[in-house]
Amino acid sequence: MTATPLTRTQGAGRAGDKIFSGAALAAGCLILAVLFGVALFLVVQAIPALTAPAAEIQGGAGFFAYIWPIVIGTLIAAVIALVIATPIAIGVALFISHFAPRGLAAGLGYVVDLLAAIPSVVYGAWGATFLAGQISPAYNWLAQNMGWLPIFQGPASATGKTILTAGIVLAVMVLPIITSLSREIFLQTPKLHEEAALALGATRWEMIKMSVLPFARPGIISAVMLGLGRALGETMAVALVLSSGALTASLIQSGNQTIAAEIALNFPEASGLKVSTLIAAGLVLFIITLAVNMIARWIITRHKEFSGAN
Amino acid sequence: MSKRIDVKDLNVYYGDFLAVEDVTINIEAKSVTAFIGPSGCGKSTFLRTLNRMHEVLPGARVEGEVLLDGDNLYGPGVDPVTVRSQIGMVFQRPNPFPTMSIRDNVLAGVKLNNKKISKGEADVLVERSLKGANLWNEVKDRLDKPGSGLSGGQQQRLCIARAIAVEPQVILMDEPCSALDPISTLAIEDLINELKDQYTVVIVTHNMQQAARVSDRTAFFNIAGTGKPGKLIEVGNTHTIFSNPTQKATEDYVSGRFG
Numbered sequence: 376m377t378a379t380p381l382t383r384t385q386g387a388g389r390a391g392d393k394i395f396s397g398a399a400l401a402a403g404c405l406i407l408a409v410l411f412g413v414a415l416f417l418v419v420q421a422i423p424a425l426t427a428p429a430a431e432i433q434g435g436a437g438f439f440a441y442i443w444p445i446v447i448g449t450l451i452a453a454v455i456a457l458v459i460a461t462p463i464a465i466g467v468a469l470f471i472s473h474f475a476p477r478g479l480a481a482g483l484g485y486v487v488d489l490l491a492a493i494p495s496v497v498y499g500a501w502g503a504t505f506l507a508g509q510i511s512p513a514y515n516w517l518a519q520n521m522g523w524l525p526i527f528q529g530p531a532s533a534t535g536k537t538i539l540t541a542g543i544v545l546a547v548m549v550l551p552i553i554t555s556l557s558r559e560i561f562l563q564t565p566k567l568h569e570e571a572a573l574a575l576g577a578t579r580w581e582m583i584k585m586s587v588l589p590f591a592r593p594g595i596i597s598a599v600m601l602g603l604g605r606a607l608g609e610t611m612a613v614a615l616v617l618s619s620g621a622l623t624a625s626l627i628q629s630g631n632q633t634i635a636a637e638i639a640l641n642f643p644e645a646s647g648l649k650v651s652t653l654i655a656a657g658l659v660l661f662i663i664t665l666a667v668n669m670i671a672r673w674i675i676t677r678h679k680e681f682s683g684a685n
Numbered sequence: 686m687s688k689r690i691d692v693k694d695l696n697v698y699y700g701d702f703l704a705v706e707d708v709t710i711n712i713e714a715k716s717v718t719a720f721i722g723p724s725g726c727g728k729s730t731f732l733r734t735l736n737r738m739h740e741v742l743p744g745a746r747v748e749g750e751v752l753l754d755g756d757n758l759y760g761p762g763v764d765p766v767t768v769r770s771q772i773g774m775v776f777q778r779p780n781p782f783p784t785m786s787i788r789d790n791v792l793a794g795v796k797l798n799n800k801k802i803s804k805g806e807a808d809v810l811v812e813r814s815l816k817g818a819n820l821w822n823e824v825k826d827r828l829d830k831p832g833s834g835l836s837g838g839q840q841q842r843l844c845i846a847r848a849i850a851v852e853p854q855v856i857l858m859d860e861p862c863s864a865l866d867p868i869s870t871l872a873i874e875d876l877i878n879e880l881k882d883q884y885t886v887v888i889v890t891h892n893m894q895q896a897a898r899v900s901d902r903t904a905f906f907n908i909a910g911t912g913k914p915g916k917l918i919e920v921g922n923t924h925t926i927f928s929n930p931t932q933k934a935t936e937d938y939v940s941g942r943f944g
Contacts, residue, residue, distance in 0.1 A: 477743075565780075566741075567776060567778060567780040568780055568782060568783070569741070570738065570741060570774075570776060570780070571776070571780040571781075571782065571844070571847075572782075572793070573738065573741060573769060574736065574738055574769055574773065574774035574776075574848075575769065575770070575773070575793060575794035575797060575847065575848070575851060576766050576767065576769040576770025576771075576794060576797055576851065577766070577769075577794075577797050578766050578797075581797055585782060585793060586782060589782065589783075589784035589785075590783070590784070592784070
């Protein structure tokens with residue numbers, strides 16, 4: 376019997392390793408390069424708008440005066456969407472993963488996934504032509520009865536094409552994202568932890584509170600952040616639904632605008648400094664999304680010690 | 686604070702498949718009863734029917750009676766949630782809640798059903814339960830650290846502390862040492878010996894020496910072949926089962942001449 380030498384062998388397996396690690400490295404670098412390229416493009420193209428005299432920017436008061444109302448508008452629309460969508464999505468996901476009978480759960484899962492397959496322009500058309508009309512009586516009621524709250528101040532928009540309607544449409548659009556991801560996380564809860572709760576005499580809801588939700592917390596946050604990313608960047612639906620205008624506190628009057636819709640509506644006819652302004656607006660949106668993702672990561676790592684990963 | 690269990694003619698099914706057939710056994714209060722037998726003989730399945738934990742598995746159901754001091758666990762109107770708060774369970778692998786501190790893990794069962802408990806009472810209960818599980822001295826300085834940071838044996842004792850904190854009548858243990866090293870196993874076995882002063886303990890084990898060491902009575906389960914139901918072959922005093930069993934199958938199994 377001859378001893379196998381312990382030196383490195385030159386077989387096909389080694390070549391496979393090299394090709395694979397090279398391909399993985401290239402893919403990783405490509406992502407960074409694309410991200411860097413986009414960021415560079417945004418910065419370079421935005422510089423003229425950022426350095427131009429205030430009077431030449433649209434509105435005549437400088438870039439900052441131009442951008443901040445639509446930043447606020449973007450955030451308002453996204454927050455409305457998440458406030459509406461998150462509880463519903465978690466409820467639906469829990470129903471599918473832990474309450475519904477098996478046949479129903481599968482069916483419901485497909486229907487929710489189907490919601491994600493509807494193009495955003497269809498959502499926009501639905502929101503503008505159907506939802507806005509149907510919902511305006513509710514806005515009148517809100518203006519009459521809750522009008523003392525600045526966000527429900529009247530007179531309500533007669534067409535219903537308000538930032539609240541846009542937010543509701545966005546909620547429907549982000550619902551399937553949050554639901555599908557949450558459902559997958561809920562289903563991954565270790566049986567061991569669920570049984571630990573049940574064996575202590577927990578009811579099903581208590582079991583979910585004790586073992587499923589704590590386990591799924593980072594996943595839910597990620598899901599919500601992905602939903603937020605879509606809500607922030609969504610263009611077509613907002614452009615169609617919202618009758619845009621100046622920043623207003625009331626959610627049921629027409630007015631407000633989001634960055635993405637502002638870019639989409641103005642880009643085709645823009646030229647010169649106007650293009651640069653819109654690209655600068657895009658840069659701001661890019662920064663907001665980046666910040667949101669970093670905050671989400673920070674929230675997740677803050678609780679790492681108790682995450683069960685150790 | 687301990688009750689006896691009497692099982693009469695119990696059949697366990699998974700869907701249409703009969704998993705455990707016709708078990709009749711009396712489990713004495715304040716004693717340790719061990720279930721031994723080859724893998725797949727239904728001893729863990731049977732153990733789960735004693736606190737209705739089998740209902741977690743899809744399609745699992747039982748026929749027959751399990752009486753806890755005369756009260757049928759499967760009687761009409763009996764809530765499995767109440768059953769499980771009376772009959773605690775410790776699992777094969779330690780399963781403390783990873784997002785909870787050691788202290789919160791101990792209190793997890795006590796805080797269920799919206800029961801309120803003052804901080805003082807909670808402190809007393811945490812100390813008593815952890816002492817009862819022989820874990821107090823090791824963790825008293827880090828009660829606010831996550832339970833998942835403990836060693837496997839410590840985690841398992843934390844799970845036992847969590848189970849006894851709700852003051853159950855019976856504690857079921859499903860191979861509690863199978864994931865532990867010999868030293869941790871010894872700690873758990875010592876603990877089981879102390880627990881029987883207050884609780885009725887039922888333990889499933891693959892380890893016959895362990896059954897011989899910790900139990901007062903031993904039940905031997907066997908299976909005739911794949912796809913056949915598991916059956917209770919023999920139950921008796923541990924000493925008798927290991928030295929002078931009445932059934933040939935039991936003798937073959939405990940002497941290692943099985944199969």
